[in-house]
Amino acid sequence: MKAGWWLLLFVATLRSAWGQVLPDTARILCGTVSLTPAQRKLLEGAAAQAVAQRQADASAPTGITYVPIRPHILRRSDGTGGYSLTSLNNVIALTNRYYKPAGIQFFFAGTTPDYVDDDALYASFESGASESVIATRNAANALNLYYIQAFSNPGMGGYSYFPANDVRSTQSFIRVGSDDDLGNRLIPHELGHIFNLIHTFDTSNGYEQVSGGNCKSAGDLVCDTPADPTGWPQFPDAGPDCVSGCPSVYNCTFTESGTNAQYRPSPTNIMSYFFPCTHDLTPGQYRRIMDGLTLRQTHTAYSLTAPSTDAAPVTDLSAAIVSGQVTLSWTDWNSNEMGYFIERSVTGNPADFVCIGGVGPNATTFVDGHAPSATTVFYRLRSSNSTGSWSNVTSIATPVCRPDYAYGCQRYLTGIGGVTIDSRVLSQNSGCAASGFSQSATVVPSLTAGRSYPFAISPINRVNAMRLTIWADFNRNGSFSDPGEQVYQTPASTTAVVTGSLTIPPTVSPGRVSLRIISVAVSADNPTDPCGSYEYGEAEDYQLAIGSISDVxxxxxxxxxxxxxxxxxxxxxxxxxxxxxxxxxxxxxxxxxxxxxxxxxxxxxxxxxxxxxxxxxxxxx
Ligand SMILES: [Zn+2]
Structure with missing residues (x-):
C-alpha cells in the first residue's frame, strides 16, 4: 500500500565566474509504487460506499473539518537535533492553504510533538524495518506525520499510505528540508495520497487518453487532470525537465500514438513530478480528497477525533509596516500551545481567511513577506493545536510590494552598478543593497508623456551575465502589474551595459511615477514578477517626474x-x-x-x- 518514494536528483552544479560554487538545486522525484488493480478496485468500491452512506445520512460535513495530525520528530538519543518547532508549524500552515478548498484544516494533536530520541533511527530510517520500531508511537486518533532526518535509501525523500482500515495507513514519513518545499509540495503531496489522490501520471489503472475519454477508469481516476506521460516507457524523455519558467510551462512535445494528439499535462499539479514555481490541485482532486476523508471517517482501526487543546486566545494582535513588510505582534497568554497558525484575508470575512504561515510556541511576532501590495489586509491567528480560540482580527494598509532575493547581490556582486535615463545619472557605483532591494530618492525630472528616452544600466561586474526587466507604475495604483507597465526586458542575458528606450505613454498624467528595475544573474529567464522572489541579483526603484501631457x-x-x-x-x-x-x-x-x-x-x-x-x-x- 506504499504510495510513493522519493528520489533526489542533483542538477548540474553551477559555478560562478568567481570560482565559487553556487548552491546545488536539489530536485526530489517521486517514484511511485501504486496499488495493484485488484487493491485499487477494492479501495474505490469502499470509498464509493462511504460516500453513498454519507449522502444517505445527509451527514456531509459543512464548513471546515479539522483533522488532527500527531507530529513525531526524530532526534538523537541525547535529545539534540531534529526538526524545529518553527518549521513544523510553518509547513503545516502552508499545507492548510492547499486543503482549504476541500474544507479540511489540520491542527496538531497534543501539546508537544512526540520526540523519538534514537541515534540509529536518526542516522538512518529504513522504510519497513524502522516502521515496526516506531509502530507503538502511532496515535490511534490522528494522522501520524514522522519528520525523518535521513532515510537509509539516500535517494528517498518521503512516502505515505492510501486509505486502509489500519492505523499504519495514517502514517506519512517526511524527510526534512526547506519550508518552501515541504509546505508547498512534499507534505500536500503525501497527504494527497493519505486522502486517496493518485499521481497524475499513474498507469497502474491504464494509460489515460489525451481526450480524457477513459479518465474515470485510467490514470489518476480524476477527469480534470489532463493525461500526463511522465515516466511512461514510450516517452523516456517525459519528466521534470519538461517544466520550466515562472509561470511554469510544459515545454515538451509528446503525441499520442493513433490519434496524434499532443499531451498537455498540468505543469503545476501537486500530484505530478514537476517542480513548478506555483502549485495547485484541481476541483476534481478536491472532491476526491473529501471522499477520501469520508472513507477514513468510516474506519474502525483508528479515528480522526483527537481533541483540540483548550488554549487561551492570544490578545493584542496588531500589525505594523517594518522595512516595507507587514509585521504582526501579539501577547501570548498560553503555556500549552504547540505554536501558532497565522491567517490572512483581504475582506475580513471569517470565511475568507487563509493560513499563510506558522511560528513556534511562545513566539509573539510574525513577518508576512508575501502580503498583497497596496491593499488593506486582515490577520488573525490561533494555536496550532487548537481548532478555535481565535485572536482578535487586525488590519493594515500595505505599501507597494517589493521583490526579494534568496542570495541577492553581495556574494558575487551580481547587481546594478549604475543607472542613466535621458543622460541623467541616477546612480553610479551604487554597490549592493543589503537585501538586494533599494529605493532611491533620485527623481528623473521633467519627462514628457508621449515621448521616449534612452536609458543605460550598467552591471556591478561584467563577469556574471544578467537579465533585466523594467516596470513603471504609470497609473499610480501601487502595482507594477497593470497592462503596459512592463516597459523593457533584455532580449538575452548579457555582461554588457544594457541600453534601450523608455517610452512614457501619452495618457500618463503629470506627477511622480515609480520605476522598478529588477536584475537577475545566472538565470535562464527574465524577471517576470515585479514583486517576485529571485535568487541572485538586485532591484532598484526610482521616481520619474512626468512634466506634462503632450499636445494639450x-x-x-x-x-x-x-x-x-x-x-x-x-x-x-x-x-x-x-x-x-x-x-x-x-x-x-x-x-x-x-x-x-x-x-x-x-x-x-x-x-x-x-x-x-x-x-x-x-x-x-
Ligand atoms: Zn507520491
Missing part, C-alpha cells in the same frame, strides 16, 4: 508667454510640451542664458499670433 498645452487668453494664466495647464510651457497658440501671445525679452520661452513644438492656429519683443528668444527642443 494651449492658450486660453491673450497675454505674455510668461504668465501662467495664459495657458490651459495653468503654468508656463516647459521643455517637451507641444504648444498650440490660439490667442495673441507676446514673447518678452530673454534673461540670457535663459530663453523667454521653451517648447518641443509650436502650432499657431488661425487667429493665433506670437509676437517677439526685442530680445525675445524661443527655444524649441
Amino acid at each position: 498645452v494651449k492658450t486660453v487668453q491673450n497675454g505674455p508667454w510668461t504668465d501662467p494664466a495664459v495657458w490651459s495647464v495653468n503654468r508656463v510651457p516647459a521643455t517637451g510640451d507641444a504648444v498650440t497658440i490660439e490667442h495673441v501671445i507676446s514673447l518678452p525679452p530673454a534673461q540670457q542664458p535663459t530663453p523667454s520661452g521653451q517648447a518641443r513644438r509650436i502650432t499657431i492656429s488661425p487667429g493665433g499670433k506670437l509676437i517677439y519683443a526685442s530680445g525675445g528668444v524661443l527655444r524649441l527642443n
